[in-house]
Amino acid sequence: MLTLLFALAAVVLYCVAALRQMLALTRHLPVRNTPVRIAGGLAVLCHALVVWHAVDTTVGFNLGFSEIASLVFCAITALLLGVSLFKPVLPAAAGFFPLAALSVIATVGLPDPSIEYGFTPGILIHVATSVLAYALLLIAAGQAILVAIQTHALKHNRIRGVIQVLPPLTAMERLMFDLIRYGTGVLTVSILSGLIFIDNIFAPQMAPKSVLSLCAWVLFTLLLWGRYRRGWRGPMAVRWTLAAVVVLIMAWFGTRLLL
Numbered sequence: 001m002l003t004l005l006f007a008l009a010a011v012v013l014y015c016v017a018a019l020r021q022m023l024a025l026t027r028h029l030p031v032r033n034t035p036v037r038i039a040g041g042l043a044v045l046c047h048a049l050v051v052w053h054a055v056d057t058t059v060g061f062n063l064g065f066s067e068i069a070s071l072v073f074c075a076i077t078a079l080l081l082g083v084s085l086f087k088p089v090l091p092a093a094a095g096f097f098p099l100a101a102l103s104v105i106a107t108v109g110l111p112d113p114s115i116e117y118g119f120t121p122g123i124l125i126h127v128a129t130s131v132l133a134y135a136l137l138l139i140a141a142g143q144a145i146l147v148a149i150q151t152h153a154l155k156h157n158r159i160r161g162v163i164q165v166l167p168p169l170t171a172m173e174r175l176m177f178d179l180i181r182y183g184t185g186v187l188t189v190s191i192l193s194g195l196i197f198i199d200n201i202f203a204p205q206m207a208p209k210s211v212l213s214l215c216a217w218v219l220f221t222l223l224l225w226g227r228y229r230r231g232w233r234g235p236m237a238v239r240w241t242l243a244a245v246v247v248l249i250m251a252w253f254g255t256r257l258l259l
Contacts, residue, residue: 126194
């Protein structure tokens with residue numbers, strides 16, 4: 001019962017914060033980050049309690065599809081709020097908060113028992129870095145979508161609405177590549193820890209995830225190379241970012257759903 005109350009509180013708070021941010025982006029309310037951060041922070045706290053109760057069992061860790069999705073979105077919203085204290089990433093909350101609310105509903109309403117045993121410290125490092133990499137790179141994808149919206153608006157000389165609230169395009173692109181750089185670094189640690197600490201990483205049931213994760217890493221690395229050697233930006237950078245993130249999503253969520 002207590003878990004249900006925390007889940008309900010998380011969903012309501014996420015929706016309130018997302019609505020407040022959306023109204024600010026559409027210029028129906030003044031831009032005020034503090035109410036969004038307070039509601040979002042309380043939602044993340046409730047969300048974390050729900051995830052912990054779902055994942056930590058008496059016989060092992062429950063890493064089912066809905067539980068992992070909820071864990072990733074909890075990490076995304078927590079990172080989003082933390083980074084927003086230093087960088088202008090809070091506009092992405094209008095999209096990520098509703099998705100986090102849906103992940104809470106899935107955890108409570110559609111549990112997917114998949115108990116894992118015998119977690120060594122090395123495997124815990126792999127899991128933690130994987131979740132962090134997913135969170136950073138999915139935020140980068142949200143930032144890429146905002147960059148695409150901003151680029152399209154400027155190209156067609158539409159300077160009202162959302163475009164008035166967002167920072168300058170160059171700052172938005174720079175932030176997107178910062179997130180990609182940090183996310184790719186953490187993804188590198190995740191892949192290396194998997195190669196070192198997981199014996200059957202290329203076994204038939206693990207091979208799709210491993211191969212797609214490596215493909216995503218290659219795409220992100222090529223994107224960073226193109227940025228710093230060829231000056232890639234604008235629509236090309238957005239397309240590469242979104243393509244790499246889709247491959248990364250397929251690596252974990254797609255293969256687990258298929259299995």
